[in-house]
Amino acid sequence: xxxxxxxxxxxxxxxxxxxxxxxxxxxxxxxxxxxxxxxxxxxxxxxxxxxxxxxxxxxxxxxxxxxxxxxxxxxxxxxxxxxxxxxxxxxxxxxxxxxxxxxxxxxxxxxxxxxxxxxxxxxxxxxxxxxxxxxxxxxxxxxxxxxxxxxxxxxxxxxxxxxxxxxxxxxxxxxxxxxxxxxxxxxxxxxxxxxxxxxxxxxxxxxxxxxxxxxxxxxxxxxxxxxxxxxxxxxxxxxxxxxxxxxxxxxxxxxxxxxxxxxxxxxxxxxxxxxxxxxxxxxxxxxxxxxxxxxxxxxxxxxxxxxxxxxxxxxxxxxxxxxxxxxxxxxxxxxxxxxxxxxxxxxxxxxxxxxxxxxxxxxxxxxxxxxxxxxxxxxxxxxxxxxxxxxxxxxxxxxxxxxxxxxxxxxxxxxxxxxxxxxxxxxxxxxxxxxxxxxxxxxxxxxxxxxxxxxxxxxx
Amino acid sequence: xxxxxxxxxxxxxxxxxxxxxxxxxxxxxxxxxxxxxxxxxxxxxxxxxxxxxxxxxxxxxxxxxxxxxxxxxxxxxxxxxxxxxxxxxxxxxxxxxxxxxxxxxxxxxxxxxxxxxxxxxxxxxxxxxxxxxxxxxxxxxxxxxxxxxxxxxxxxxxxxxxxxxxxxxxxxxxxxxxxxxxxxxxxxxxxxxx
Amino acid sequence: xxxxxxxxxxxxxxxxxxxxxxxxxxxxxxxxxxxxxxxxxxxxxxxxxxxxxxxxxxxxxxxxxxxxxx
Numbered sequence: 109x110x111x112x113x114x115x116x117x118x119x120x121x122x123x124x125x126x127x128x129x130x131x132x133x134x135x136x137x138x139x140x141x142x143x144x145x146x147x148x149x150x151x152x153x154x155x156x157x158x159x160x161x162x163x164x165x166x167x168x169x170x171x172x173x174x175x176x177x178x179x180x181x182x183x184x185x186x187x188x189x190x191x192x193x194x195x196x197x198x199x200x201x202x203x204x205x206x207x208x209x210x211x212x213x214x215x216x217x218x219x220x221x222x223x224x225x226x227x228x229x230x231x232x233x234x235x236x237x238x239x240x241x242x243x244x245x246x247x248x249x250x251x252x253x254x255x256x257x258x259x260x261x262x263x264x265x266x267x268x269x270x271x272x273x274x275x276x277x278x279x280x281x282x283x284x285x286x287x288x289x290x291x292x293x294x295x296x297x298x299x300x301x302x303x304x305x306x307x308x309x310x311x312x313x314x315x316x317x318x319x320x321x322x323x324x325x326x327x328x329x330x331x332x333x334x335x336x337x338x339x340x341x342x343x344x345x346x347x348x349x350x351x352x353x354x355x356x357x358x359x360x361x362x363x364x365x366x367x368x369x370x371x372x373x374x375x376x377x378x379x380x381x382x383x384x385x386x387x388x389x390x391x392x393x394x395x396x397x398x399x400x401x402x403x404x405x406x407x408x409x410x411x412x413x414x415x416x417x418x419x420x421x422x423x424x425x426x427x428x429x430x431x432x433x434x435x436x437x438x439x440x441x442x443x444x445x446x447x448x449x450x451x452x453x454x455x456x457x458x459x460x461x462x463x464x465x466x467x468x469x470x471x472x473x474x475x476x477x478x479x480x481x482x483x484x485x486x487x488x489x490x491x492x493x494x495x496x497x498x499x500x501x502x503x504x505x506x507x508x509x510x511x512x513x514x515x516x517x518x519x520x521x522x523x524x525x526x527x528x529x530x531x532x533x534x535x536x537x538x539x540x541x542x543x544x545x546x547x548x549x550x551x552x553x554x555x556x557x558x559x560x561x562x563x564x565x566x567x568x
Numbered sequence: 569x570x571x572x573x574x575x576x577x578x579x580x581x582x583x584x585x586x587x588x589x590x591x592x593x594x595x596x597x598x599x600x601x602x603x604x605x606x607x608x609x610x611x612x613x614x615x616x617x618x619x620x621x622x623x624x625x626x627x628x629x630x631x632x633x634x635x636x637x638x639x640x641x642x643x644x645x646x647x648x649x650x651x652x653x654x655x656x657x658x659x660x661x662x663x664x665x666x667x668x669x670x671x672x673x674x675x676x677x678x679x680x681x682x683x684x685x686x687x688x689x690x691x692x693x694x695x696x697x698x699x700x701x702x703x704x705x706x707x708x709x710x711x712x713x714x715x716x717x718x719x720x721x722x723x724x725x726x727x728x729x730x731x732x733x734x735x736x737x738x739x740x741x742x743x744x745x746x747x748x749x750x751x752x753x754x755x756x757x758x759x760x761x762x
Numbered sequence: 763x764x765x766x767x768x769x770x771x772x773x774x775x776x777x778x779x780x781x782x783x784x785x786x787x788x789x790x791x792x793x794x795x796x797x798x799x800x801x802x803x804x805x806x807x808x809x810x811x812x813x814x815x816x817x818x819x820x821x822x823x824x825x826x827x828x829x830x831x832x
Binding site: 558 | 704729743
Binding site: 440484502536537538539541542551553554556559560562563564566567568 | 773775781802804806807808810811812813814815816819820823824825
């Protein structure tokens with residue numbers, strides 16, 4: 109993270125969103141909204157005095173409410189950039205107009221309540237989508253796991269925040285309900301994945317491995333603990349993956365092949381009811397903590413950004429690559445590339461490989477000073493064009509422009525409006541040719557004459 | 569007068585095992601303008617492409633039809649072949665007699681042969697009408713935009729930046745790192761994720 | 763020709779978009795699916811390229827049906 113922030117060729121824009129994209133390969137114009145941080149990052153040193161003194165406490169979404177953060181905050185201690193932003197919704201100053209402590213105590217005067225969001229225009233030659241994933245909202249779908257009513261049924265990412273040494277529990281695994289160390293932990297895989305009825309059809313690919321890792325961590329960090337994994341299949345197709353899984357089994361993690369039909373509380377424990385399909389009999393496990401390996405789904409609002417950049421999505425909302433085998437990092441929009449889980453569920457090694465692949469494609473593109481464009485695009489016969497510009501309305505690529513030409517009529521020059529094709533924007537769909545009543549628009553490579561000749565040949 | 573060259577590919581047995589290729593060549597070569605027609609086991613192979621180049625030169629062909637697989641696969645290949653032989657690469661048309669003929673009609677060989685002839689005639693008919701096309705050139709802004717500052721976005725940005733190009737890395741959250749920064753150790757090596 | 767004839771074989775002309783249904787027809791081939799051989803396909807860059815004139819011409823020249831897909 110630090111490397112990305114410090115690289116002289118990288119302009120890092122955090123707390124920012126792309127709000128508009130126009131143009132075409134080699135020549136995209138993008139508008140980026142820099143949201144108001146209310147902290148001037150050019151002055152801020154990241155000393156942290158402000159968030160020590162801030163009186164407004166908010167449950168930390170980053171830590172799944174495990175702890176609290178202030179209204180002026182940094183999500184985690186090693187964050188990049190390591191400078192805070194003010195969450196105006198929860199800030200006392202923004203709500204009541206009183207307080208202003210952070211401004212008073214900031215030694216560099218970086219706090220600026222008047223800061224407004226800014227729109228920044230940039231020109232770029234290539235765009236890479238790396239919008240990642242979110243976790244499937246299991247609370248809405250899985251009644252048998254309690255619809256999120258039981259505090260000690262958590263997601264895998266929640267577990268990560270606990271076992272992370274820089275997290276709020278300092279790496280200690282605890283039960284969210286009472287803070288006690290769990291002795292018996294049950295893991296359930298394929299929550300939302302490979303479940304057409306309640307979730308998604310696809311396999312999320314990383315869960316088998318991280319569940320093995322979690323189970324290992326339970327046994328490793330909690331002496332005398334036991335870990336159970338309910339699974340449908342164990343899928344470990346990666347280098348050194350199966351070895352890792354085997355090791356966790358040898359360490360004593362108990363794998364039970366079958367689904368969980370119900371979780372219910374009993375005292376301060378949770379009873380996990382399921383079936384062991386290998387033994388063909390029901391099982392019941394008393395658990396202190398249940399961890400769900402939830403499916404990866406496209407990240408929130410990725411549909412909106414897909415629309416902005418005209419990137420098609422697949423049936424599950426992931427961005428669609430140009431070809432699943434031969435062009436996995438490209439899209440059907442020239443100059444637009446994909447990296448990571450926005451294209452489909454992926455683990456870290458695959459994400460990094462795909463990201464490097466996308467980077468290589470971008471570098472190849474940017475290594476050219478000029479690009480040859482497909483010549484199979486529309487052209488306007490200016491002599492026939494009446495300037496009605498119906499074609500402009502039907503063009504999905506905004507490639508039709510207005511142009512004034514001068515003609516000699518009766519010996520005098522007369523100015524006239526005609527349509528003109530932007531050869532960089534035109535994608536050669538030919539919609540304009542059908543809309544053109546005068547027959548002035550034609551598509552090179554698919555001219556009216558040529559298609560009619562094909563029709564004639566086939567009907568003969 | 570147009571001088572069309574027709575090249576029908578066997579694609580091993582993918583095409584040749586279903587339709588009667590020599591009969592197709594014979595029938596299609598009657599099409600007005602066809603001055604040379606032949607077939608070959610693998611048209612896209614190097615000797616296959618050499619056959620085309622040689623025929624263009626020897627028979628002074630001014631346009632070419634290749635009947636083989638889908639143009640979505642080898643159209644660029646054969647366009648380059650034409651360019652190598654000194655022809656405008658757009659004086660070219662393909663007839664898709666594999667994906668849309670022999671592979672889907674392998675159980676009705678006679679009909680497949682009739683259809684292949686029709687598809688080739690369509691291509692011949694179109695190629696009779698084509699004109700040379702020329703590419704135009706657009707400038708390239710040597711800067712990339714990466715949307716998302718998680719592990720994928722950071723890796724892309726770093727790789728592009730290392731090659732000497734400028735990168736804008738946009739992240740909607742206050743900090744970069746995405747989901748990865750939330751993780752503890754990562755499998756299978758259990759090293760840290762920061 | 764009457765369509766009541768038992769062995770009537772319609773002549774079908776298809777206009778398919780290069781990016782979707784033409785690719786779909788290719789995929790049918792790659793997957794070795796089977797369908798009747800009396801459809802003949804013309805590749806267009808977009809179904810929006812299909813001028814109604816093309817369809818009328820096909821009927822005029824003896825096509826029994828026309829498929830536009832995209």
